[in-house]
Amino acid sequence: MNASFSLPEASTHAVTVDHIFYLLLVLSGATVVLVFGLILLFAVRYRRGSAAKRGPMPELLSHEFEIGWTLATLLTFAFLFWWVSSADLSSLAAPVGALEIHVVAKQWMWKTQHSNGAREINALHVPLNKPVHLLMSSQDVIHSFFVPAFRVKKDVLPGRDTDIWFQATKTGVFPLLCAEYCGTNHSMMRGKIIVMRQEDYARWLTEQPEGDDLAHEGAKLFIAQGCSGCHANSSSVHAPRLDGVYGRDVHLSDGRTIKADDAYIRDSILQPKRDIVAGYEPIMPSFKGLLDDGEIQSLTAYIRSLAQEKQND
Ligand code: HEC
Ligand SMILES: [Cu+2]
Structure with missing residues (x-):
């Protein structure tokens, strides 16, 4: 079907997107043909000097016509809206286990x-x-x-x-x-x-060369960057323990509750003054400029792995 576009359909999403594309193409094509067909037909039929009848349409018929095409257009657009948005929504969240x-x-x-x-x-x-x-x-x-x-x-x-x-x-x-x-x-x-x-x-x-897996790399960074100095169980600094925090709801000092996901961990590291955990002093320094994105991903993977270990216990 896509031979003329020579763009392979290589994912489940590609098939959905293409179906929508082809339907829109057919609908717009049909509209163009209908409109231009009528223009041509009327131009010939009602050309100057032709004997075609020109009075008003019968009242009843014109009503039915109007209701008919308004409803048809409305339903078509409602269907398109529903179809495209449901396809779009399903493409948002990754299935579990991906x-x-x-x-x-x-x-x-x-x-x-x-x-x-x-x-x-x-x-x-x-x-x-x-x-x-x-x-x-x-x-x-x-x-x-x-x-x-x-x-x-x-x-x-x-x-x-x-x-x-x-x-x-x-x-x-x-x-x-x-x-x-x-x-x-x-x-x-x-x-x-x-x-x-x-x-x-x-x-x-x-x-592939093994490479450290992300969580192990994060564990090393956690020590090298001094996170463990405050967050380790043995630390004398009053800082929250991070095992089990990932995925949990965290209570903040301003009364809000926030879910500890990737974005929250990232913010905690780069802008620690923004969301202060309830019961703690805002003493954590910002690591903005000290860690690159790869390192933050590793640290996040490490903190996530702590949560998983906790669940497995
Ligand atoms: C000077 C001590 C200190 C250091 C160093 C430090 N933190 Fe923190 N951290 C804290 C304190 C205190 C809090 C709680 C107050 C707050 O939210 O800012 C906290 C909060 C957090 C939170 C949110 C925890 C929760 O329960 O919601 C995360 C995640 C975190 N730190 C990660 C890190 C990482 C990763 C590093 C190293 C790159 C690090 N911290 C370095 C003291 C520290
Ligand atoms: Cu680019």
Whole structure:
């Protein structure tokens, strides 16, 4: 069906998006034909000097006509609105159990890191038929993660996490582009998404140089950056213990309650004065400028792993 567009449909999302696109195309095409057809017909029929009847339409008929086309248009638009928004909403939240991969964008490259720590630059290997959830942030300016074959695109922002998910349905190599002008070499900021069969992906992953996995890297940073000086159980400083905090509701000193997710952890590290945990003094220093996005992702992964250990106990 997409031969004429020569853009492969390589994800579940691509199929939905294309169906919407084709329906809109057919509807607009039909409208164009109808309107131009009528213009032509009337131009000929009522040309100057023709003998066609020109009086007003019978009253009753004109009413029915009007109600008919108003209702038809209304229903068509209501249907389109419902269809497009339901497709859009389902593309927002990643299904639980999706494979998580971290992406850091910078001028001018894509750095990706798999759950076991394997890293890639301007490339991303993913398994076929499995939901993949990308957690993305930018080290400098705004970029945008765009895979045309998957019909997915999402801005990648500095100082804030964004995410996107997809499920590849075809093996092969598909281009990854930056879709937000981000400086001189923006057009060179390209990568490849390599979709492999699940067993091939598993084999590929084990063949990669181990790399520290994110949580282990975070654990090292936690000590190297001095976080443990305050947050370790043995510390004499009055600071909250971080095991189990991830995913929990945190009570703040100004009475608000906030869920400890990735964004909250990031804010806690970069802008600790913004959300003060109830019962503690605002003595935590800001690490803005001291940690890059990759390091914050590692620290977050570490804090998350603490929560999981707690659950497993
Ligand atoms: C000088 C001591 C100190 C250091 C160093 C420190 N923190 Fe904190 N941290 C605190 C205190 C006190 C709080 C609670 C008050 C607040 O929210 O600011 C806190 C709060 C937090 C919270 C929110 C916890 C919750 O229960 O909601 C996180 C997450 C956190 N710190 C992570 C870190 C990380 C990661 C580092 C290292 C990069 C670090 N902290 C370094 C003292 C410290
Ligand atoms: Cu870019």
